[in-house]
Amino acid sequence: MGTTMVRMENVRKNFGDLEVLKDISFELKQGEVVAVIGPSGSGKSTLLRCLNRLETIDGGSIAIEGEYLVRDAKYVEEAEARRICGKMGMVFQQFNLFPHMTVLDNLLEAPMIVKKMARADILPIAEELLRKIGLEEKRDVYPTKLSGGQQQRVAIARALAMNPDIMLFDEPTSSLDPELTGEVLKTMRNLAEENMTMIVVTHEMGFAREVAKRVIFMADGVVQEEGPPEELFETPKNERLKMFLNSILR
Amino acid sequence: MEKILSMIYPLAEGSVVTLQLFAVTLLLSLPLGLLLALARISKIKPLSKTVELYNWVMRGSPLMLQLLFVYFALPSFGILLPDVAAAVLAFVLNYAAYFAEIFRAGIQSIQKGQYEAARALGFTYVQTMRRIIVPQMIKRVLPPVGNETITLVKDTSLVYVLAMNDLLRAARTIVQREFDMTPFFIAAVFYLAMTFIVTRVFNWLEKHYARYDE
Numbered sequence: 001m002g003t004t005m006v007r008m009e010n011v012r013k014n015f016g017d018l019e020v021l022k023d024i025s026f027e028l029k030q031g032e033v034v035a036v037i038g039p040s041g042s043g044k045s046t047l048l049r050c051l052n053r054l055e056t057i058d059g060g061s062i063a064i065e066g067e068y069l070v071r072d073a074k075y076v077e078e079a080e081a082r083r084i085c086g087k088m089g090m091v092f093q094q095f096n097l098f099p100h101m102t103v104l105d106n107l108l109e110a111p112m113i114v115k116k117m118a119r120a121d122i123l124p125i126a127e128e129l130l131r132k133i134g135l136e137e138k139r140d141v142y143p144t145k146l147s148g149g150q151q152q153r154v155a156i157a158r159a160l161a162m163n164p165d166i167m168l169f170d171e172p173t174s175s176l177d178p179e180l181t182g183e184v185l186k187t188m189r190n191l192a193e194e195n196m197t198m199i200v201v202t203h204e205m206g207f208a209r210e211v212a213k214r215v216i217f218m219a220d221g222v223v224q225e226e227g228p229p230e231e232l233f234e235t236p237k238n239e240r241l242k243m244f245l246n247s248i249l250r
Numbered sequence: 251m252e253k254i255l256s257m258i259y260p261l262a263e264g265s266v267v268t269l270q271l272f273a274v275t276l277l278l279s280l281p282l283g284l285l286l287a288l289a290r291i292s293k294i295k296p297l298s299k300t301v302e303l304y305n306w307v308m309r310g311s312p313l314m315l316q317l318l319f320v321y322f323a324l325p326s327f328g329i330l331l332p333d334v335a336a337a338v339l340a341f342v343l344n345y346a347a348y349f350a351e352i353f354r355a356g357i358q359s360i361q362k363g364q365y366e367a368a369r370a371l372g373f374t375y376v377q378t379m380r381r382i383i384v385p386q387m388i389k390r391v392l393p394p395v396g397n398e399t400i401t402l403v404k405d406t407s408l409v410y411v412l413a414m415n416d417l418l419r420a421a422r423t424i425v426q427r428e429f430d431m432t433p434f435f436i437a438a439v440f441y442l443a444m445t446f447i448v449t450r451v452f453n454w455l456e457k458h459y460a461r462y463d464e
Contacts, residue, residue: 052369052370053369054366054369054370082372082374085370085372086372088370089370089371090367090370092363092366092367092370094361094363096361096363096364096366096367097367098364098367098382098386099386099462099463099464100385100386100389100462109371109381110371110372110373113373113377113381114371114372114373114377115372142461142462142463143462144462144463144464145463158371159370159371162371162372
């Protein structure tokens with residue numbers, strides 16, 4: 001298989017006395033789509049947030065595309081960490097678009113401010129991204145005028161405007177009305193078909209089953225079972241996973 | 251009528267002093283207030299604590315006392331300031347503390363998700379503040395900042411204890427000379443005109459920022 005994009009080694013994370021991640025290790029190859037599932041409080045969102053240091057880890061190592069972001073809980077210096085994390089884009093449950101900027105400006109902002117790109121250079125890329133998500137006619141609209149599904153698609157485009165190698169999705173459809181999840185999942189599916197490396201923390205079992213090449217089931221801060229979706233969903237071995245699948249597929 | 255017209259000129263002159271003091275104070279205390287607010291929310295404890303103490307002292311003691319201190323007490327420490335500079339200094343130091351607390355509350359009201367989105371996109375802390383947080387903060391603090399600005403128009407009249415010929419002092423001088431209360435009424439009209447303009451400016455700003463919701 002291809003190059004290793006993300007490697008976590010024995011990652012530990014505590015919130016006070018609570019151990020949310022206990023000795024997590026995993027690897028992600030180029031072009032792989034991994035779904036992380038599990039009950040709430042299992043640590044799956046924390047796992048994702050540790051990758052781009054929205055949370056700092058208390059033990060273990062994380063390497064992105066072969067470069068250590070943190071080694072034995074010691075982080076590289078700030079500018080270096082920012083550069084390494086720049087290879088990853090992130091999409092949040094609550095979208096977190098910038099409400100004071102139009103849709104187009106949301107896409108232009110980071111490339112212009114962080115990468116110091118000229119507006120003329122990023123503009124065609126942003127317009128192409130808006131066309132891809134089918135929202136080119138909304139370019140001059142402010143985000144709150146859009147539906148949740150549209151906002152989330154803009155959030156995906158905003159992350160893609162930074163040209164990341166890896167996309168992190170933190171429950172991207174969890175705050176959407178059921179009839180709006182489809183359009184977001186379709187955008188993500190298109191991205192997967194373009195061979196984007198993706199980690200998706202999700203409750204959408206359909207998506208995990210159809211799009212993910214590998215599913216990771218987490219509970220109590222531990223990876224309880226992982227494997228191809230058909231194996232995980234059809235012949236689960238772990239007791240916690242069996243219980244979890246029973247409770248959601250019932 | 252002619253009498254009123256003869257009073258208008260010195261009162262207009264006094265208004266210029268009032269307006270200058272108002273404008274310079276506003277121009278200096280707003281950015282200073284923002285810097286203080288950022289220092290106040292800083293993770294550097296000594297800095298944050300120092301600003302907290304500063305804000306308490308400036309907001310917790312009378313502005314009049316601070317004016318008199320700068321004007322009369324500083325010279326005894328060998329610091330001699332011209333009248334206008336002394337007044338401006340006292341006003342700026344005082345109003346910056348009020349603006350700082352308003353800005354701090356505004357900054358802290360912005361959702362955590364905005365910081366996280368900026369961080370995930372690679373923004374530094376300074377870029378996040380400048381491009382994402384502070385612009386959104388401005389919309390939220392407009393009403394309280396408008397209040398403070400109107401208060402400032404009227405607070406400028408405190409300089410009448412100093413030897414500055416502001417609007418109120420100009421009015422009082424005529425009243426005492428002519429035993430006629432009319433200048434007080436004219437002065438009130440002048441103050442109302444100024445606060446009316448300030449109110450309109452802030453209404454316009456609020457409308458401008460209403461182009462987006464949160």
